[in-house]
Amino acid sequence: MQSTALEKQLGFLREIDRLKTVVRQSPLLNRSRKENSAEHSWHLAMYALILNEYADGPVNTDRVIRMLLLHDVVEIDAGDFPIHGGSAGEGQAEQEARAAARLFGLLPPPQASEFLSLWQEFERAETEDAKFAKALDRFQPLLINVFTGGGTWTESGVSLEQVHARYGPAIQQGAPRLWAVCEQWVARHFAGQGPGMPEQGG
């Protein structure tokens, strides 16, 4: 029996409800629990909406938002690979590619290939839109760690140098003015001080 386009679309929308059960390492800002990947995706879309002026290159904010809305859907099959979780390497890329094929493949053909392409563009991080999206995907958890007094850095015993190495390149490439703020925050954090305020922002 053939499914109609609408049946496939509704099947996809039901399937991705599971993203709400994928738990990330990062806490909520009030530290009451860990963040899940669905609400993280919402928050990142809001970051893109609010902070688009800090993108390094010319970006299409609506494409960035679409990219961020679906960037973590693969975690439904592949799980979340934490930034401080050790070497994920080849295994991660393969698992996520398989997940993308299965999940976006639930949609009718034009949407399936459209969203698969958008996800692949995000992963490759070569276009201005993807570079900005990737920068925000690093910036948001860094902000959480700074404003929760350490978050996953404290949990995983991460050093200042590791923070620079793991967050710096992506944020610097896609949103250098946000990285300038991060550098101040991180320096203060590892000096045992609070986040303070970014010195020059607007």
Place this chain on the structure above:
Amino acid sequence: MQSTALEKQLGFLREIDRLKTVVRQSPLLNRSRKENSAEHSWHLAMYALILNEYADGPVNTDRVIRMLLLHDVVEIDAGDFPIHGGSAGEGQAEQEARAAARLFGLLPPPQASEFLSLWQEFERAETEDAKFAKALDRFQPLLINVFTGGGTWTESGVSLEQVHARYGPAIQQGAPRLWAVCEQWVARHFAGQGPGMPEQGG
């Protein structure tokens, strides 16, 4: 001391983290817990992205997505008013308007007024974009109830007539082809049958 634009923007993005702690009446599809308003907003944005062809009028999908991303932010101050929670009436509108003024007012002026306008447009439900956004905001919890064997309808003792009255107008106005599917689901549900499949979709 004056805050820079970036400080205000980051303050807003931190403040709206609290939307992750606003719990709605609707469950997740796996019934493990109630949905929160942040992940609900993500899911609705995905509904808009996937289902835009079912809008009644010509819509700008990206505007609809932006509207849905921020439509519930007011709940941080005003709380969630459940659809089956009895008469909210004037109190709700006033509380939400105050919340919108405070929360969007955290942003620098151009964004503050831009997002306040977009939220007001959603609330008024007069434009094609807002009508479609409102339709999805009713369609998603209806789908959840049908696919969880009753959800909030069972909890609150809601009848078929009440479902038609509370969900029908908004969905019919913004997405009549989706309402046609809902009518079949709802009829089957109240006849003690499962959701089945929509008869004609694509």
